[in-house]
Amino acid sequence: MWDRESLDESILSSLRALVASQEDVDYIEIRLEYNESTNLETLNDHVRHQAHVVEIGGNVRVFHQGAVGFVHFDGWDDLPRHINDAKLLAKWENSSGFPWGSQDSPAPADPVYSVQRLVTLENPLKVPLEDKIHLLLGYAELAHITHPLVKSVTGRYFDRYRHLWFADNRGSAIEQEKLDLGGNIVVMARNSNGTAQRGVSFGSSNDFGVLRNLDDQIKDAARSAVALLDAPEVEGGEYTVVVDPYLAGVFAHEAFGHLSEADGQVGDEGLLEQMVLGRKFGPPNLHIYDTGKDMGSRGYLPFDDEGVPAQDVDLIKDGVLVGRLHSRETAAHLGERPTGNARALHYRFPPIVRMRNTVIAPGDTAFADLFQGIKRGIYAKGTHGGQTNGELFTFLAAEAYLIEDGKITRPVRNAVLTGNVFSTLQQITAIGNDFTRYEGGGGCGKAGQMPLPVSHHAPSLRIERCVVGGRGR
DSSP states (O other): OOOGGGOSHHHHHHHHHHHHTOTTSSEEEEEEEEEEEEEEEEETTEEEEEEEEEEEEEEEEEEETTEEEEEEEESSOOHHHHHHHHHHHHHHHHHHOOGGGOOOOOOOOOOOEEEEOOOOSBOGGGSOHHHHHHHHHHHHHHHHHHOTTEEEEEEEEEEEEEEEEEEETTSOEEEEEEEEEEEEEEEEEEETTEEEEEEEEEEESSBGGGGSSOHHHHHHHHHHHHHHHTOOBOBOEEEEEEEOHHHHHHHIIIIIIGGGBHHHHTTOHHHHHHTOTTOBOSOTTOOEEEESOOTTSTTOOSBOTTSOBOOOEEEEETTEEOOOBOOHHHHHHHTOOOOSOEEOSSTTSOOEEOOSEEEEOOOSBOGGGGGTTOSEEEEEESOSOEEEETTEEEEEOSEEEEEETTEEEEEEBOOEEEEEHHHHHHTEEEEBSOOEEEOOSSOEEETTEEEEOOEEEEOOEEEEEEEEEOBTO
16 A cells, blocks of 8 residues: 655655566556645635645556557555556557557666655745635736726636656656646726736746736736727738737747647658758747756756656757657657657646747847837737647737837737748747746646646747738738
8 A cells, every 4th residue: 555654765666666577568667646736716806616636646658569558547556456457458459450559669768766856935835725815816806996997807826736756667766746836817808899808827836926916917907908998900911020928939839839749740741741850940040949947937847757857959949940849759759869748747647748848049139129110010919819720820919009110009909810830930030139938827738638837938029921810801
């Protein structure tokens, strides 16, 4: 029987001995987890939902002769039985001839032994629930006071603590404590023209303090929402567009980052041809990379869920495609090295290729200079969402303003940016020096694993010939 009172190095030692004894398979790994989470939702002056959940469980993954078996379980009882079940699944898939039974054995990685303890600036687990509620309700009251046209304010907050133990039969044994917290406050204004909303997001992997001192941002959100109520709809057309760091980061993550995840390229010859290393993808000063090393960011990841250490992974360097994101499995398939991007949302899921912190490196153009020479353009800030379909993207800007004769002038509504990611990257003509770290309160979704903590950091970008949908299109 495994119990929480035994949280010490003996668990790692026991797991190492257990996987080392499994000599009848090519590869085996075991992950155990203790998860504790708090969720809050508020509406105006009251709490709409609150929950505190504790979960204990784990999984076993086995690779053998081109087949894989994955078993997850609640509780920590009877690990030998779970190991045997995973082996049987691998052997059954191997004999079934099903196409999904053919899997590459994970690529080799240097064995690691490490214990990573949680280091926080302000630990949310030590903040009373009443204090968290008080902050959310206080921000709602502030937004209502800021302008009478503010009609509703919703707040969302979560924190998640994870304690993980990992061991494989190639010599790695890792214990990690992880923290993720975040949320948002959404301000909705309404008048006879309809409704408009703006939000303030926050997130961190080590500091509850990101939820404090948001008063100025809440006031700005309220004023922006009210200003959008009377804004005209944007006239559809092709514009020079300046996007702020928030939207630039979302673009890097959604439109380009997902294409860089190697599990989407494996088996897709067309995409592999487009994402061929060495292809020119943008201006010479464009540098996009993924990293798990930014302490405090929601995508901070000292070791991924296959035991591979964090590293910076250049995707585009000097405007040229130079890398992609890998698990040990996809690295083996493409004959490349693992990059530390194998992640699982929960012990009920196997690790798959996921981003961590997606970063556009800063350029050298001052913010004001991004607008020089633009006779009529669009300044787009933030996003209310969007979608991608392969290389095509669509994003609805949260705020948009006309640029007239190099100056930001009037707000406009419903500015939808659309395009092809490959041509859009080529159309970047200036990269700002206003690099900003964005720690949103949502998360990334893929293969049913949502919301996985990620971050995107970027400067403002100037993009030529960008299609903006709106009135008249």
